[in-house]
Amino acid sequence: MSGASEGGAIRTVEEVNDRIRRGDAVVLTSEEMIKLAESSGIEIAAKEVDVVTSGTFGAMCSSGAFLNFGHADPPIKMTKCWLNDVPVYKGLAAVDGYLGVTALSETKGFDYGGGHVLEDLVSEKEIELRAESYGTDCYPRRHIETTITIDDLNQAVLVNPRNCYQVYDAATNSTDRVLYTYMGTLLPHYGNVTFSGAGQLNPLCKDRNYETIGIGTRIFLGGGTGYVIGEGTQHSPQSGFGTLMVRGDLKNMNSQYLRGASFHKYGVTLYVGVGIPIPIINKRVAETAALRDEDIFVSIRDYGVPVRSDRRPVVKRVSYAELRSGGVVINGKDVPSSSLSSYKLAQEISEVLKKRITEGTFYLTRPVESLPKHREFKPLTVKKRELMVLDVMKREVFTASPGDDVEDAAKKLVEKRIDHLPIVDEESKLIGIVTSWDLAKAIARDKRRLNEIMTRKVITAKADESIDVVVRRMTQHNISGVPVVDETDHIVGILTTDDISRKIVGGIAK
Amino acid sequence: MRLKLIYSTEVVEKPILAEIILKTRIPVNILEAKVNAQKGELVISVPVSGNQLDDLIRMFEKAGVETKVLAKALQIDVDRCTSCGACVSPCPTRALKFKPDWTIEFDEERCVACRVCVNACPVKAITMLEA
Numbered sequence: 001m002s003g004a005s006e007g008g009a010i011r012t013v014e015e016v017n018d019r020i021r022r023g024d025a026v027v028l029t030s031e032e033m034i035k036l037a038e039s040s041g042i043e044i045a046a047k048e049v050d051v052v053t054s055g056t057f058g059a060m061c062s063s064g065a066f067l068n069f070g071h072a073d074p075p076i077k078m079t080k081c082w083l084n085d086v087p088v089y090k091g092l093a094a095v096d097g098y099l100g101v102t103a104l105s106e107t108k109g110f111d112y113g114g115g116h117v118l119e120d121l122v123s124e125k126e127i128e129l130r131a132e133s134y135g136t137d138c139y140p141r142r143h144i145e146t147t148i149t150i151d152d153l154n155q156a157v158l159v160n161p162r163n164c165y166q167v168y169d170a171a172t173n174s175t176d177r178v179l180y181t182y183m184g185t186l187l188p189h190y191g192n193v194t195f196s197g198a199g200q201l202n203p204l205c206k207d208r209n210y211e212t213i214g215i216g217t218r219i220f221l222g223g224g225t226g227y228v229i230g231e232g233t234q235h236s237p238q239s240g241f242g243t244l245m246v247r248g249d250l251k252n253m254n255s256q257y258l259r260g261a262s263f264h265k266y267g268v269t270l271y272v273g274v275g276i277p278i279p280i281i282n283k284r285v286a287e288t289a290a291l292r293d294e295d296i297f298v299s300i301r302d303y304g305v306p307v308r309s310d311r312r313p314v315v316k317r318v319s320y321a322e323l324r325s326g327g328v329v330i331n332g333k334d335v336p337s338s339s340l341s342s343y344k345l346a347q348e349i350s351e352v353l354k355k356r357i358t359e360g361t362f363y364l365t366r367p368v369e370s371l372p373k374h375r376e377f378k379p380l381t382v383k384k385r386e387l388m389v390l391d392v393m394k395r396e397v398f399t400a401s402p403g404d405d406v407e408d409a410a411k412k413l414v415e416k417r418i419d420h421l422p423i424v425d426e427e428s429k430l431i432g433i434v435t436s437w438d439l440a441k442a443i444a445r446d447k448r449r450l451n452e453i454m455t456r457k458v459i460t461a462k463a464d465e466s467i468d469v470v471v472r473r474m475t476q477h478n479i480s481g482v483p484v485v486d487e488t489d490h491i492v493g494i495l496t497t498d499d500i501s502r503k504i505v506g507g508i509a510k
Numbered sequence: 511m512r513l514k515l516i517y518s519t520e521v522v523e524k525p526i527l528a529e530i531i532l533k534t535r536i537p538v539n540i541l542e543a544k545v546n547a548q549k550g551e552l553v554i555s556v557p558v559s560g561n562q563l564d565d566l567i568r569m570f571e572k573a574g575v576e577t578k579v580l581a582k583a584l585q586i587d588v589d590r591c592t593s594c595g596a597c598v599s600p601c602p603t604r605a606l607k608f609k610p611d612w613t614i615e616f617d618e619e620r621c622v623a624c625r626v627c628v629n630a631c632p633v634k635a636i637t638m639l640e641a
Contacts (some may be wrong), residue, residue, distance in 0.1 A: 061630065111634075185600040185630040192599035259592060261632035271592060271632070326598075326608065327533065338598035340632070344612040345592055 004338030009282055013366040015213075016050045016279045025278075027051045027357045029350040030201045030289065037290035046286035051357055051364065054206045055220070055275040055349030056198040058341025061182070062162035062233060063270045064100040065118055065250055068154040069129065072146075073093055077139035078131040082106070083117045083148075084126070089165055094139060098159075101260075101270035113268025118158070121150045122222070123255045156250035158222060158258075162232035164274050166204035166242040167298050170195035170323060170337070172315055172330065175304035175465065177476070180265035184340050186303055190315075190330045193300055193337035198346035199293040199320030203276035204242045208288045212279050213244070214367025220275030220353045221246055223254030225362070227272055228276075228371075236377040244371075246274065272341075275349040277357060279364050293320035300328070306469055308379060389470055390463040392503045393484050393493035399424045402432065402451035409450055410439045419498075420481040422491055423454050429489045433458045435481070460485045461495055470501065511559055512541065512618070513567070517550035525554065526573045534566060541622045552582065554627065555619065574575035580640040582639055583621045584628070586614065590635035597636060 013085070015459045026049050028036065029192045033052045037045040068350040069078075076093040081087070085107045088097035095170035103116035121129060126147045135142040144381045150156055171183035179186040199205065207213050217228040226248025235243045257273030280286045297319050315330055322328050323337050356362035361456035399411050399422050409421055413436050421439075432454035434442075442453045461470045474482060474497065481496035515527070524544065531538055535636055542553035558566060563579075571576045593613045597606050605620035628636050 004518065058594075161514055180629075184596045184632075185626060187602070191602075193597070194599060259633055263632055264629040269632075272595070336599040336601075338595040338608075340594055340596045340599075342592045342594040342612075347612065445602065 002044065009057050010046055010286075011050065011281060013279050013281070013364050017363050019050055020357060020363055025050045025357065025358065027053065027354045029053050029347070030055075030206055031350070031355050033290050034200060034292050037286075038346040042283065042287055042290060045290060046280055048284045048290075049280050049286070051354075052206060052278045052280060052289040053275060053350040053353040053357070054136075054198075054203040054278060055201050055346040055351075056164060056203060056341065056351065056480070057180070057271060057345035057349060058196050058198070058272045059263075059269045060160060060163045060272040061102050061269045063160040063272055064098055064114060065121075066095050066155065066158075066159055067099060069095040069097070069148065070152070071146055072140045072141065075139050075498070076131060076141035076144050077136060078144075079128070079133050079497065081131040083127050083129055084112065085130075086112070086114050086117050090131075102267055104268060110262050110265070110267060113260065113262070113503075115270030118270060119255050119258055119260040120252065121153075121156060122150070122250060122253050122258050124149055126288050128194070131398050150251060156249050157247060158226070158253070159229075159245075159247045160232075160272065160429045161245050162243045163246050163272055164203055164232065164244045165197060166202060166208075166237070166437075167199075167240055167296060167320075168196040169298050169309070170318065171303045172335070172442060173304045174302045174315075176231050179303055180263070181303050182263055182266050182269075183303060184263065190335050193296065193323065193328055193330070193335055194238065194340055195323045195337065196340045197298075197301075197320070198341060198343060199296050199324065200291060201343070201346045201350055202296075203274060203278075204244070205296055206278045206289045208240075208291070209284060209318065209482065210237060210242070210371050210373055211285050212281060212367070213276060214370045216365055216368040218363070218365045219246065219277075220252070220273070220349055220356075220362075221248035222250070222258040222273055223256060224248050224250075224252030226274075227365075227448075228367070231371045231375065234377055235372065235375045237372070237497055238374045239377075241377070242371070244274075248276065258346070268366060270398070273345060273349050275353040277353060277362070277364050293324055296320045298323075300330070306472075310379075372450065375378060387503070388463070389461050389465050389467060389484055389495055390493070392467060392497060392499050393461075393495040395461070395493050396423065397483070397491050397494045399428075399491065400434075400450055401425075402449070402454065404450045406439060406442045406447055406450060406453070409434065409435075413439065420496060421485075422458070422483045422494065423450055428491070428492055430458060430460065430483055430485055432456050433483065458483060459490040462486075463492055467500065470495065511558075511563055512553060512580040514557050514571075514578040514580055515550075515552040515554065515570060516578070517545070517552075518574065519548050521574040522548070522550045524573070526570070526575055527554075530566070530569050530573070534565065534569070536562075553623070555622075557619070580639075582618060583623045584616070584636055586616060587635045587637070590633050591631075592633060592635075594632065596632055597630045600609070600630045602626065603638050622638050 085105045103114040105112040173186035230245040232243025259271040299314040300316045419436045484493035539555040544551045603620045609615045
């Protein structure tokens with residue numbers, strides 16, 4: 001087979017636009033392209049189809065808008081600003097601000113945030129504007145309170161540093177409690193799997209080699225028209241995790257495709273609708289445009305392990321087809337799976353975009369610059385040493401045996417002025433714990449031996465864990481101390497909330 | 511169909527539900543139970559309708575238990591719902607499912623009113639109707 005038929009040009013963007021103008025461009029949605037490629041083969045599909053439309057509608061936290069409020073009289077140099085009690089970033093000129101979608105309302109918390117303000121703006125609702133300043137000779141006003149609508153703003157421009165992830169790893173939960181995450185509600189013991197991304201409709205999956213999408217690509221954004229303005233933050237195309245930075249005029253958008261959202265016990269965000277037309281310039285692009293859910297794979301990661309997302313253990317590799325089927329098998333168990341992004345709206349976006357192109361109201365652009373095909377995604381190294389369990393824990397640990405007498409144990413606690421007594425077996429391995437409260441109850445109820453009252457499922461810590469992680473664990477289990485164990489369950493120390501508060505207050509001698 | 515049974519002080523100690531189950535052999539699913547010395551409130555799900563349901567209600571009423579037919583446990587605001595699916599896999603009884611057109615379907619009979627979906631919905635489109 002010759003090189004020309006593999007990557008050789010079939011048509012240019014200019015030729016596609018000529019056909020749109022003449023009204024005879026062949027435009028298919030991604031789903032229609034998949035069907036055509038399956039029935040007629042990729043050669044014919046590549047020859048016949050001018051444009052394939054993609055679409056995605058999901059939570060995109062790295063989104064926000066630049067807003068210009070105009071000048072009041074007398075004018076104010078706003079240093080702090082709120083819209084419906086949501087703080088706006090004001091490190092810009094007097095009446096310019098950036099509203100990020102994850103900013104929380106100072107009065108409503110997780111129920112309302114920057115994403116909701118943008119949805120309300122687009123819905124033409126009245127928004128309360130409040131701002132403060134220190135007053136200058138040129139900007140004497142120190143305070144302003146008024147209401148605005150999107151029509152009052154000079155500019156309202158959505159500029160999203162990272163949208164449109166090519167794929168996103170799915171999530172599950174191995175622990176014994178419900179987790180509330182940015183991947184939604186995760187039930188205990190691998191109770192469910194959640195995932196995000198439109199898979200076979202996803203724009204960056206449809207042009208995996210970045211041959212047609214680049215800086216200047218005209219796109220469907222939030223119901224209006226927008227542009228790709230560069231690679232998105234954390235763009236990592238070589239590992240299949242490409243992203244885009246996009247901008248679009250908020251004034252042309254529609255709240256159907258731009259929705260404020262709250263994730264329970266996590267925070268607020270914005271659901272953004274993005275659709276990108278893929279001109280079929282060669283056979284390689286036709287092949288990626290015809291990729292199916294069955295061909296696109298992601299990892300299911302365990303969100304029960306509180307580490308950086310790329311270090312969370314991979315439970316399984318699956319395709320979007322498996323995830324979308326409603327269930328995946330984990331450890332021999334059928335686990336329900338469902339998306340967080342809307343496949344329904346992704347379909348709708350690919351159809352709306354197709355209609356706009358076919359009707360000649362949306363023309364394609366050739367990128368002015370390509371996006372990088374390789375970008376290192378570096379973690380943040382913490383150079384200052386942080387407090388770890390081994391910095392705070394007590395190394396002298398008093399233990400007891402399961403057969404010990406309750407009263408002897410109580411005496412030991414009083415004598416040593418401690419509240420926690422780990423129980424160990426003959427090999428000194430941790431097998432239980434009793435607290436002063438357990439002992440008080442045992443004495444009141446006339447129990448004799450520690451093995452009748454001890455807690456057998458002991459919450460522990462490791463010496464090299466961060467104090468923050470262990471404090472969160474203690475709060476979750478409503479306990480005041482944890483034995484610190486090594487890899488073989490031998491006790492190396494004990495950490496109590498008293499130790500931690502003493503360390504933070506600053507070493508008050510006992 | 512879901513029914514709310516309200517037991518007054520006079521009848522709260524009687525095993526009325528057990529007697530009716532034994533008599534009718536209807537497999538009753540208890541969704542909620544609040545019982546104390548003065549009063550009892552149960553929400554049950556029964557796989558019957560029409561005359562059979564009327565008969566069942568009559569039996570409870572005759573035994574001194576007030577009954578209310580509960581139309582719906584929860585309501586989905588279709589204008590707010592984006593059909594994202596965030597409520598689907600967390601639902602422990604699989605009462606929320608995708609339809610073939612990728613919109614969400616709610617199966618009243620399977621719902622145990624646990625509220626997991628209310629919290630899981632990112633756009634607050636689901637509200638629980640108080641029983």
